[in-house]
Amino acid sequence: MKTLIISGILIGLVARLAAQPTIFTNTIGMEFVRIQPGSMVVGRFQPPYPKPSQSEEAAKKNGVQWTKVDYQLAENLVNQDARPGFDVKISKPFYIGKFEVTQGQWKRVMGTNPSTFQGDRVTDDADQHPVEQVSWQDTQKFLAKLNALDKEHHYRLPTEFEWEYAARAGADDDIPWKTIWASAQMGSPTTAKVGQKTPNAWGLYDTLGNVWEWVQDYYNEKTFADPTPTRSGxxxxxKGASFVGDVKNATYMTHAAGPGNGWDVGFRVVMEAKQ
Incomplete structure (x- = not known):
């Protein structure tokens, strides 16, 4: 009998988890995508280096004569900078914003709009552009008010590892430049409406480009993240680069620090999944 009861409880639990929506829209119109647990390797870096068979023709065109010593030096320098990375496990599901927080959403929560690119600065609906010109402390004020408005859920910034895991959408290697140009809002004089480029494999828009995005973690003063994030700073x-960035930093691997330019810095929100 006890076995049957336990089995029934487990079946009910699985059914409830399966019934949780993949996409959730809260009371002020913010859409969230459910991200399932998983793992990834963070900080793996293997820069390319020229090999004799691949670069002889290019060297001749440039009038350069590379020796075996030159090739060996290039390989040594690459090996010196290469990093194996480290494993990160995301143990709990969470919901993350399908889009960056927009100016319209910020106004509904805060009653003001700090953004530079609004009104006559853009030709289309500024409410659909990401909010920018917000500090990390500003995001905390927004989250406090959002949590007060919606007591059914808990909202916060993503951790750096949650952000990168969601942005990668299951990818093991760094994102190809061709994919960056298809998915990232870059090379424009202003921000763009959210959701105008191709989403990633999990349905998230603008994780690269449009505006840099704040995360919860302190910066460690290093080029790459540490396995255990620093607790002070x-x-x-x-994360994610902005509309004035390029393919060199529009990659989920980029580990940058604020405050940045201000007018190209925004954020997206995590809504914690109910257990």
Whole structure:
């Protein structure tokens, strides 16, 4: 009898978890995508280096004569900078914003709009552009008010690892430049409406480009994140690059720090999944 009862409880639990929506829209119109647990390797870096068979023709065109010593030096320098990375496990599901927080959403929560690119600065609906010109401390004020408005859920910034896991959408390697150009809002004089480019494999838009995005973690003053995030610091981490960025930093691997330019810095929100 006890076995039957336990089995029934487990079946009910599985059914409830399966019934949770993949996409959830809260009371102020913010859409969230459910991200399932998983793992990834963070900080793996293997820069390319020229090999004799691949670069002889290019060297001749440039009038350069590379020796075996040159090739060996290039390989040594690459091996010196290469990093194996480290494993990160995301143990709990969570919901993350399908889009960056927009100016319209910020106004509904805060009653003001700090953004630079609004009104006559853009030709289309500024409410659909990401909010920018917000500090990390500003995001905390927004989250406090959002949590007060919606007591059914808990909202916060993503951790750096949650952000990168969601942005990768299951990818093991760094994102190809061709995919960056298809998915990232870059090379424009202003921000763009959210959701105008191709989403990633899990349905998230603008994780690269449009605006840099604040995350919860402090910056560790290093090029790459540490396996255990630092618990103190003077700045916080920014991810994803902005509309004035390029393919060199529009990658989920980029580990940058605020405050940045201000007018190209925004954020997206995590809504914690109910257990």
């Amino acid at each position: 003077t700045q916080h981490v920014l």
